[in-house]
């Protein structure tokens with residue numbers, strides 16, 4: 001019996017924030033294109049994009065110390081922080097466009113204003129933070145950042161962290177009020193609801209099992225319908241693999257040369273969540289500390305006010321750990337199954353190089369609750385065990401590849417867009433800075449996969465994302481104008497940025 005093939009223009013695999021963003025951009029740019037989405041779970045935004053599975057930081061490099069490094073001469077390199085900040089501005093602009101066009105409503109359901117702070121202890125760290133503050137606060141993108149090492153000021157900013165502190169070690173913090181808490185789960189669900197009103201077919205409980213090229217140059221996707229138990233075959237001119245941690249195994253199935261010699265290193269995570277409303281009320285910020293020596297950048301501890309289900313809450317973490325699963329709902333065979341002939345040497349090299357990291361992650365998994373409380377008490381000296389519960393966060397699959405600088409099997413901490421040479425398929429690997437830069441990353445997918453349409457699409461892209469293709473660093477007046485405008489639309493009211 002010949003199999004029935006259903007053809008469409010675009011297939012998006014996975015209903016996370018990345019597919020949601022790409023689908024929403026495409027619906028505005030090419031409304032006549034037919035789009036299908038296949039998601040193995042029952043609803044959208046249930047894996048890494050879910051509000052309980054990530055930290056909800058609108059990463060604009062306002063507080064994350066790992067985005068600014070110290071150079072040999074003691075100066076602070078802010079170039080990465082500037083890049084990430086610019087990328088987050090694109091997300092703010094696209095979300096504002098969606099709200100202004102009534103495509104999504106109630107931005108307070110997914111984005112809230114929240115001060116972003118960095119906090120360090122010890123003389124050397126305080127001196128670094130001050131130099132970092134001096135470098136950043138002069139820059140237009142970081143206007144409004146404050147620094148303090150005065151106990152009274154710090155007590156006003158972060159009472160929970162200062163009260164009960166007995167150590168005489170110097171302590172300092174920076175604070176910037178233009179930070180945000182983003183509920184990426186709510187945003188993802190909103191975008192999929194909107195897409196479904198625009199004739200996008202979203203198939204939940206459908207797992208993509210295989211992908212191959214057809215003789216007529218299309219991509220054929222084999223899908224397992226979990227409700228009926230049947231296998232279906234769908235073809236498309238363009239496929240986006242937005243499977244989060246599940247993207248690497250799917251890309252490997254395509255056989256495209258660009259998917260070879262790449263491996264994945266899964267890192268799991270835990271948060272502690274506060275169950276005491278009095279403690280929750282005493283804190284109002286995202287406070288990022290410094291990663292412990294030997295710890296990977298994604299395990300920088302932070303104490304975050306969060307807005308989840310329209311309720312204020314307080315989370316601490318993440319505690320990184322090791323699990324061979326590529327998705328929270330994945331299988332213990334994910335890691336071993338991703339080792340192929342083409343990437344075995346890359347994976348082995350990484351295994352040897354990252355022995356210390358693996359050991360660190362396993363030690364983290366084995367931490368007792370009391371040990372975790374001890375780490376929390378470095379932030380909240382008076383923290384009581386009964387006020388805190390554990391929640392399991394999402395999985396992050398870090399990319400392993402061979403690089404000129406790092407050699408064979410180098411662990412990457414950023415995101416990587418993998419595209420076939422003809423642009424007919426693209427996938428996203430890696431997890432950081434993650435959901436915050438979804439718009440920037442998906443615009444990159446469009447540029448790589450649809451170069452012939454870009455001239456026609458550019459005016460619409462600029463309507464949706466006005467700073468597209470323009471350096472905000474070189475146009476600080478445009479930055480202020482767009483920052484203030486997006487703050488008004490998204491309800492991030494605070495002090496407007498003004499010219500000095």
Ligand SMILES: Cc1cc2nc3c(=O)[nH]c(=O)nc-3n(C[C@H](O)[C@H](O)[C@H](O)COP(=O)(O)OP(=O)(O)OC[C@H]3O[C@@H](n4cnc5c(N)ncnc54)[C@H](O)[C@@H]3O)c2cc1C
Pocket residue numbers: 013014015016017018019038039040041044045046047048049050053054055056057058059184206207208209242243244245246247250269318327393394395396428430431432433434435436437
């Ligand atoms: C602990 C942690 C903290 C984080 N903190 C932040 C943060 O503070 N700020 C930030 O911006 N980012 C953060 N991130 C990163 C961010 O969560 C991710 O970058 C983002 O959610 C990835 O979105 P996605 O759409 O690619 O993947 P996901 O949201 O994981 O979605 C992928 C979807 O694909 C589905 N899928 C997978 N395989 C298949 C298949 N074969 N067939 C059908 N469906 C499939 C999955 O079920 C899932 O729904 C964090 C991540 C973690 C884990």
